Amino acid sequence: MGCVIEALGLVKAFGGRRVVDGVSFSAGVGFTALMGPNGAGKTTTLSMVVGALRPDRGSVRVCGFYMWGRDGLRARRLLGYAPQDMPFKDKLSGYENLVWIGLIKGLGLFEAGREARRLLEEVGLYEHRGKRVALYSGGMRRKLAVAAALLGNPEALVLDEPTSGLDPVARADLWDLLAKVGRGRAVLFTTHMAEEAQRRADFVVIMHEGRVAAAGRPGELVAKYAPNPRVLVYAEGAKGIEVEGARPREAGPGVYEYEVADASLWIPKLAEAYLRVGAKVWRIEAREPGLEEVFFALTGRRL
Numbered sequence: 001m002g003c004v005i006e007a008l009g010l011v012k013a014f015g016g017r018r019v020v021d022g023v024s025f026s027a028g029v030g031f032t033a034l035m036g037p038n039g040a041g042k043t044t045t046l047s048m049v050v051g052a053l054r055p056d057r058g059s060v061r062v063c064g065f066y067m068w069g070r071d072g073l074r075a076r077r078l079l080g081y082a083p084q085d086m087p088f089k090d091k092l093s094g095y096e097n098l099v100w101i102g103l104i105k106g107l108g109l110f111e112a113g114r115e116a117r118r119l120l121e122e123v124g125l126y127e128h129r130g131k132r133v134a135l136y137s138g139g140m141r142r143k144l145a146v147a148a149a150l151l152g153n154p155e156a157l158v159l160d161e162p163t164s165g166l167d168p169v170a171r172a173d174l175w176d177l178l179a180k181v182g183r184g185r186a187v188l189f190t191t192h193m194a195e196e197a198q199r200r201a202d203f204v205v206i207m208h209e210g211r212v213a214a215a216g217r218p219g220e221l222v223a224k225y226a227p228n229p230r231v232l233v234y235a236e237g238a239k240g241i242e243v244e245g246a247r248p249r250e251a252g253p254g255v256y257e258y259e260v261a262d263a264s265l266w267i268p269k270l271a272e273a274y275l276r277v278g279a280k281v282w283r284i285e286a287r288e289p290g291l292e293e294v295f296f297a298l299t300g301r302r303l
Protein backbone atom coordinates (compact mmCIF):
# COMPACT_ATOMS: atom_id res chain seq x y z
CA MET A 1 0.00 0.00 0.00
CA GLY A 2 2.73 2.46 0.94
CA CYS A 3 2.55 5.51 3.11
CA VAL A 4 -0.41 7.89 3.07
CA ILE A 5 -0.48 11.46 4.38
CA GLU A 6 -3.96 12.24 5.69
CA ALA A 7 -5.42 15.60 6.63
CA LEU A 8 -8.57 15.04 8.65
CA GLY A 9 -10.84 18.06 9.05
CA LEU A 10 -8.09 20.60 9.72
CA VAL A 11 -9.16 23.98 11.08
CA LYS A 12 -6.91 26.95 11.91
CA ALA A 13 -7.91 30.49 12.74
CA PHE A 14 -5.71 33.55 13.19
CA GLY A 15 -7.23 36.47 15.08
CA GLY A 16 -10.70 34.97 14.80
CA ARG A 17 -10.46 34.44 11.01
CA ARG A 18 -10.47 30.83 9.83
CA VAL A 19 -7.75 30.61 7.20
CA VAL A 20 -8.08 26.81 7.04
CA ASP A 21 -11.65 25.71 7.45
CA GLY A 22 -12.21 21.96 7.55
CA VAL A 23 -9.60 20.66 5.13
CA SER A 24 -9.48 16.92 4.49
CA PHE A 25 -7.59 14.95 1.89
CA SER A 26 -5.30 11.99 1.57
CA ALA A 27 -2.09 11.82 -0.38
CA GLY A 28 -0.84 8.34 -1.14
CA VAL A 29 2.29 7.17 -2.95
CA GLY A 30 2.85 9.43 -5.95
CA PHE A 31 2.59 13.20 -6.32
CA THR A 32 -0.28 15.16 -4.81
CA ALA A 33 -0.57 18.88 -5.53
CA LEU A 34 -2.21 21.24 -3.10
CA MET A 35 -3.16 23.92 -5.61
CA GLY A 36 -4.63 27.34 -4.98
CA PRO A 37 -3.97 31.06 -5.30
CA ASN A 38 -1.89 33.06 -2.82
CA GLY A 39 -3.66 33.22 0.50
CA ALA A 40 -5.79 30.11 -0.06
CA GLY A 41 -4.33 28.52 3.06
CA LYS A 42 -1.86 26.09 1.52
CA THR A 43 1.15 26.95 3.67
CA THR A 44 -0.95 26.99 6.84
CA THR A 45 -2.30 23.54 5.91
CA LEU A 46 1.20 22.21 5.25
CA SER A 47 2.47 23.62 8.54
CA MET A 48 -0.15 21.54 10.33
CA VAL A 49 0.58 18.49 8.18
CA VAL A 50 4.29 18.56 9.03
CA GLY A 51 3.69 19.13 12.71
CA ALA A 52 4.93 22.71 12.93
CA LEU A 53 1.56 24.28 13.71
CA ARG A 54 -1.07 22.79 15.99
CA PRO A 55 -4.53 22.64 14.42
CA ASP A 56 -7.44 24.20 16.29
CA ARG A 57 -9.41 21.17 15.19
CA GLY A 58 -8.86 18.04 13.16
CA SER A 59 -5.79 15.91 12.89
CA VAL A 60 -3.06 14.59 10.64
CA ARG A 61 -1.92 11.03 10.08
CA VAL A 62 1.35 10.04 8.42
CA CYS A 63 1.67 6.37 7.42
CA GLY A 64 -1.02 5.64 10.01
CA PHE A 65 0.58 7.59 12.89
CA TYR A 66 -1.14 10.62 14.39
CA MET A 67 1.01 13.73 14.16
CA TRP A 68 -0.69 15.39 17.09
CA GLY A 69 -1.01 12.37 19.36
CA ARG A 70 1.28 9.98 21.22
CA ASP A 71 2.82 8.87 17.91
CA GLY A 72 3.83 12.43 16.98
CA LEU A 73 7.55 11.72 17.03
CA ARG A 74 7.11 8.70 14.80
CA ALA A 75 4.94 10.61 12.37
CA ARG A 76 7.54 13.39 12.23
CA ARG A 77 10.35 10.93 11.56
CA LEU A 78 8.45 9.38 8.66
CA LEU A 79 8.07 12.73 6.97
CA GLY A 80 10.59 15.05 5.32
CA TYR A 81 9.71 18.71 4.84
CA ALA A 82 11.19 21.36 2.58
CA PRO A 83 9.66 24.76 3.43
CA GLN A 84 9.56 27.59 0.88
CA ASP A 85 12.72 29.06 2.28
CA MET A 86 14.90 26.53 4.08
CA PRO A 87 16.83 28.31 6.87
CA PHE A 88 20.31 27.25 5.80
CA LYS A 89 23.38 28.75 7.40
CA ASP A 90 24.86 30.75 4.56
CA LYS A 91 28.39 30.75 5.96
CA LEU A 92 28.52 26.95 6.09
CA SER A 93 28.98 24.65 3.11
CA GLY A 94 26.23 22.50 1.65
CA TYR A 95 27.80 19.50 3.34
CA GLU A 96 28.07 21.20 6.74
CA ASN A 97 24.46 22.37 6.53
CA LEU A 98 23.23 18.85 5.87
CA VAL A 99 25.30 17.42 8.72
CA TRP A 100 23.93 20.11 11.03
CA ILE A 101 20.33 19.36 10.04
CA GLY A 102 21.03 15.61 10.32
CA LEU A 103 22.20 16.12 13.91
CA ILE A 104 19.06 18.13 14.70
CA LYS A 105 17.02 15.27 13.26
CA GLY A 106 18.70 12.92 15.72
CA LEU A 107 21.30 11.19 13.54
CA GLY A 108 24.72 10.47 15.04
CA LEU A 109 27.70 12.42 13.71
CA PHE A 110 29.05 9.55 11.62
CA GLU A 111 25.67 8.73 10.12
CA ALA A 112 24.88 12.39 9.46
CA GLY A 113 28.14 12.75 7.51
CA ARG A 114 27.53 9.59 5.53
CA GLU A 115 23.94 10.57 4.73
CA ALA A 116 24.98 14.10 3.78
CA ARG A 117 27.48 12.73 1.24
CA ARG A 118 25.02 10.21 -0.15
CA LEU A 119 22.28 12.82 -0.55
CA LEU A 120 24.58 15.44 -2.07
CA GLU A 121 25.45 12.83 -4.66
CA GLU A 122 21.78 11.97 -5.19
CA VAL A 123 20.66 15.56 -5.75
CA GLY A 124 23.62 16.35 -7.99
CA LEU A 125 25.46 18.73 -5.64
CA TYR A 126 28.39 16.53 -4.65
CA GLU A 127 30.96 18.62 -6.49
CA HIS A 128 29.64 21.73 -4.73
CA ARG A 129 29.61 20.13 -1.28
CA GLY A 130 32.42 22.30 0.06
CA LYS A 131 31.07 25.58 -1.28
CA ARG A 132 29.39 28.03 1.07
CA VAL A 133 25.61 28.03 0.65
CA ALA A 134 25.75 31.82 0.21
CA LEU A 135 27.31 31.10 -3.19
CA TYR A 136 24.64 28.61 -4.29
CA SER A 137 22.17 29.56 -7.03
CA GLY A 138 18.42 29.47 -6.36
CA GLY A 139 18.17 26.08 -8.04
CA MET A 140 21.05 24.68 -5.98
CA ARG A 141 19.47 25.90 -2.75
CA ARG A 142 16.24 24.11 -3.67
CA LYS A 143 18.14 20.89 -4.37
CA LEU A 144 19.88 21.21 -1.03
CA ALA A 145 16.47 21.71 0.61
CA VAL A 146 15.29 18.47 -1.02
CA ALA A 147 18.41 16.71 0.26
CA ALA A 148 17.73 18.08 3.76
CA ALA A 149 14.13 16.83 3.60
CA LEU A 150 15.43 13.38 2.61
CA LEU A 151 17.73 13.08 5.64
CA GLY A 152 16.57 10.12 7.69
CA ASN A 153 15.08 8.45 4.59
CA PRO A 154 11.43 9.49 5.16
CA GLU A 155 8.52 7.69 3.49
CA ALA A 156 6.62 10.90 2.93
CA LEU A 157 7.86 14.19 1.49
CA VAL A 158 6.20 17.57 1.85
CA LEU A 159 7.41 20.43 -0.35
CA ASP A 160 6.12 23.99 -0.11
CA GLU A 161 6.23 25.67 -3.55
CA PRO A 162 9.33 23.68 -4.53
CA THR A 163 9.92 25.56 -7.79
CA SER A 164 8.70 29.09 -7.09
CA GLY A 165 11.11 31.76 -8.23
CA LEU A 166 13.10 29.39 -10.47
CA ASP A 167 13.56 29.98 -14.18
CA PRO A 168 12.05 27.38 -16.54
CA VAL A 169 15.33 25.50 -17.01
CA ALA A 170 16.06 25.25 -13.28
CA ARG A 171 12.42 24.30 -12.70
CA ALA A 172 12.54 21.42 -15.18
CA ASP A 173 15.84 20.30 -13.67
CA LEU A 174 14.35 20.29 -10.17
CA TRP A 175 11.33 18.31 -11.38
CA ASP A 176 13.66 15.67 -12.86
CA LEU A 177 15.18 15.35 -9.41
CA LEU A 178 11.81 15.27 -7.63
CA ALA A 179 10.52 12.58 -9.98
CA LYS A 180 13.57 10.50 -9.10
CA VAL A 181 13.56 10.93 -5.32
CA GLY A 182 9.76 10.80 -5.14
CA ARG A 183 9.51 7.30 -6.51
CA GLY A 184 7.76 5.02 -4.02
CA ARG A 185 7.09 7.91 -1.63
CA ALA A 186 3.98 9.92 -0.81
CA VAL A 187 4.89 13.42 -2.03
CA LEU A 188 2.68 16.38 -1.19
CA PHE A 189 3.58 19.72 -2.77
CA THR A 190 1.94 23.12 -3.03
CA THR A 191 1.74 25.23 -6.14
CA HIS A 192 -0.23 28.20 -7.42
CA MET A 193 0.53 27.17 -11.00
CA ALA A 194 -2.20 25.16 -12.70
CA GLU A 195 0.16 24.01 -15.42
CA GLU A 196 2.60 22.60 -12.89
CA ALA A 197 -0.11 20.73 -11.00
CA GLN A 198 -1.57 19.35 -14.21
CA ARG A 199 1.76 18.15 -15.51
CA ARG A 200 3.37 16.84 -12.33
CA ALA A 201 0.64 15.64 -10.01
CA ASP A 202 -1.14 12.31 -9.98
CA PHE A 203 -3.77 13.79 -7.71
CA VAL A 204 -4.79 17.41 -7.13
CA VAL A 205 -6.46 19.05 -4.14
CA ILE A 206 -7.80 22.46 -5.13
CA MET A 207 -7.92 24.95 -2.25
CA HIS A 208 -9.88 28.17 -2.22
CA GLU A 209 -10.43 30.48 0.76
CA GLY A 210 -9.38 27.88 3.30
CA ARG A 211 -11.45 25.01 1.94
CA VAL A 212 -11.09 22.15 -0.49
CA ALA A 213 -13.05 23.17 -3.59
CA ALA A 214 -12.46 19.84 -5.38
CA ALA A 215 -10.03 16.94 -5.41
CA GLY A 216 -9.21 14.24 -7.94
CA ARG A 217 -6.94 13.19 -10.76
CA PRO A 218 -6.23 16.12 -13.10
CA GLY A 219 -7.94 14.46 -16.08
CA GLU A 220 -11.01 13.61 -14.03
CA LEU A 221 -11.32 17.15 -12.69
CA VAL A 222 -11.09 18.61 -16.18
CA ALA A 223 -13.66 16.13 -17.54
CA LYS A 224 -16.01 16.97 -14.68
CA TYR A 225 -15.71 20.74 -14.32
CA ALA A 226 -14.32 22.13 -17.56
CA PRO A 227 -14.80 19.66 -20.40
CA ASN A 228 -15.16 22.15 -23.25
CA PRO A 229 -12.29 23.45 -25.37
CA ARG A 230 -11.66 27.18 -25.57
CA VAL A 231 -11.12 29.32 -28.63
CA LEU A 232 -9.04 32.46 -28.20
CA VAL A 233 -9.47 35.33 -30.62
CA TYR A 234 -6.67 37.94 -30.71
CA ALA A 235 -8.31 40.92 -32.34
CA GLU A 236 -8.01 44.68 -32.68
CA GLY A 237 -10.80 47.11 -33.41
CA ALA A 238 -13.66 45.21 -31.81
CA LYS A 239 -14.59 44.53 -28.25
CA GLY A 240 -15.37 40.88 -27.67
CA ILE A 241 -18.53 40.15 -29.59
CA GLU A 242 -21.31 37.74 -28.82
CA VAL A 243 -21.66 35.14 -31.57
CA GLU A 244 -24.74 32.90 -31.72
CA GLY A 245 -25.27 33.24 -28.00
CA ALA A 246 -21.61 32.49 -27.15
CA ARG A 247 -20.26 35.32 -25.00
CA PRO A 248 -16.52 35.90 -24.71
CA ARG A 249 -14.46 36.47 -21.61
CA GLU A 250 -11.67 38.99 -21.90
CA ALA A 251 -8.57 36.88 -21.31
CA GLY A 252 -6.17 39.82 -21.74
CA PRO A 253 -5.98 43.05 -23.71
CA GLY A 254 -7.50 42.27 -27.10
CA VAL A 255 -7.85 38.56 -26.33
CA TYR A 256 -11.35 37.09 -26.24
CA GLU A 257 -11.98 33.59 -24.97
CA TYR A 258 -14.97 31.48 -25.98
CA GLU A 259 -15.99 28.23 -24.36
CA VAL A 260 -17.33 26.04 -27.16
CA ALA A 261 -18.35 22.45 -27.77
CA ASP A 262 -16.37 21.98 -30.97
CA ALA A 263 -13.37 24.18 -31.71
CA SER A 264 -13.09 23.20 -35.37
CA LEU A 265 -16.61 24.48 -36.03
CA TRP A 266 -16.14 27.69 -34.10
CA ILE A 267 -12.79 28.89 -35.41
CA PRO A 268 -14.14 29.84 -38.88
CA LYS A 269 -17.39 31.08 -37.38
CA LEU A 270 -15.59 33.45 -34.99
CA ALA A 271 -13.13 34.63 -37.65
CA GLU A 272 -16.01 35.55 -39.89
CA ALA A 273 -17.91 37.35 -37.12
CA TYR A 274 -14.90 39.54 -36.24
CA LEU A 275 -14.04 40.31 -39.85
CA ARG A 276 -17.65 41.25 -40.53
CA VAL A 277 -17.50 44.06 -37.96
CA GLY A 278 -14.25 45.32 -39.47
CA ALA A 279 -11.88 44.06 -36.77
CA LYS A 280 -8.30 42.99 -37.42
CA VAL A 281 -7.81 39.40 -36.35
CA TRP A 282 -4.21 38.55 -35.52
CA ARG A 283 -4.61 35.01 -34.42
CA ILE A 284 -7.23 32.45 -33.49
CA GLU A 285 -6.31 29.38 -31.52
CA ALA A 286 -7.99 26.48 -29.83
CA ARG A 287 -6.88 25.45 -26.36
CA GLU A 288 -7.63 22.30 -24.44
CA PRO A 289 -9.02 23.10 -21.00
CA GLY A 290 -6.87 22.36 -17.96
CA LEU A 291 -6.81 22.94 -14.21
CA GLU A 292 -6.80 26.72 -14.69
CA GLU A 293 -10.25 26.39 -16.29
CA VAL A 294 -11.32 23.96 -13.56
CA PHE A 295 -10.37 26.52 -10.92
CA PHE A 296 -12.27 29.22 -12.78
CA ALA A 297 -15.35 27.00 -13.13
CA LEU A 298 -15.29 26.29 -9.39
CA THR A 299 -14.56 29.77 -8.05
CA GLY A 300 -15.19 32.32 -10.80
CA ARG A 301 -11.57 33.48 -10.32
CA ARG A 302 -8.30 32.95 -12.11
CA LEU A 303 -5.38 31.42 -10.32
Ligand SMILES: Nc1ncnc2c1ncn2[C@@H]1O[C@H](COP(=O)(O)OP(=O)(O)OP(=O)(O)O)[C@@H](O)[C@H]1O
Nearest residue numbers: 014015019036037038039040041042043044045192
Ligand atom coordinates in the same frame (compact mmCIF):
# COMPACT_ATOMS: atom_id res chain seq x y z
N1 LIG B 1 0.58 33.52 11.57
C1 LIG B 1 -0.41 34.14 10.92
N2 LIG B 1 -1.10 35.12 11.53
C2 LIG B 1 -2.12 35.74 10.90
N3 LIG B 1 -2.53 35.45 9.66
C3 LIG B 1 -1.89 34.48 8.99
C4 LIG B 1 -0.79 33.77 9.59
N4 LIG B 1 -0.36 32.86 8.68
C5 LIG B 1 -1.12 33.01 7.59
N5 LIG B 1 -2.05 33.96 7.77
C6 LIG B 1 -3.09 34.36 6.79
O1 LIG B 1 -3.77 33.20 6.41
C7 LIG B 1 -4.12 33.24 5.03
C8 LIG B 1 -3.60 31.99 4.35
O2 LIG B 1 -2.19 32.04 4.30
P1 LIG B 1 -1.30 30.87 3.70
O3 LIG B 1 0.12 31.33 3.77
O4 LIG B 1 -1.64 29.60 4.35
O5 LIG B 1 -1.79 30.86 2.20
P2 LIG B 1 -1.10 30.19 0.93
O6 LIG B 1 -2.19 29.57 0.16
O7 LIG B 1 0.01 29.33 1.36
O8 LIG B 1 -0.55 31.44 0.16
P3 LIG B 1 0.95 31.73 -0.31
O9 LIG B 1 1.09 30.99 -1.58
O10 LIG B 1 0.94 33.22 -0.48
O11 LIG B 1 1.87 31.27 0.78
C9 LIG B 1 -3.54 34.52 4.48
O12 LIG B 1 -4.56 35.47 4.41
C10 LIG B 1 -2.51 34.92 5.51
O13 LIG B 1 -2.38 36.31 5.56
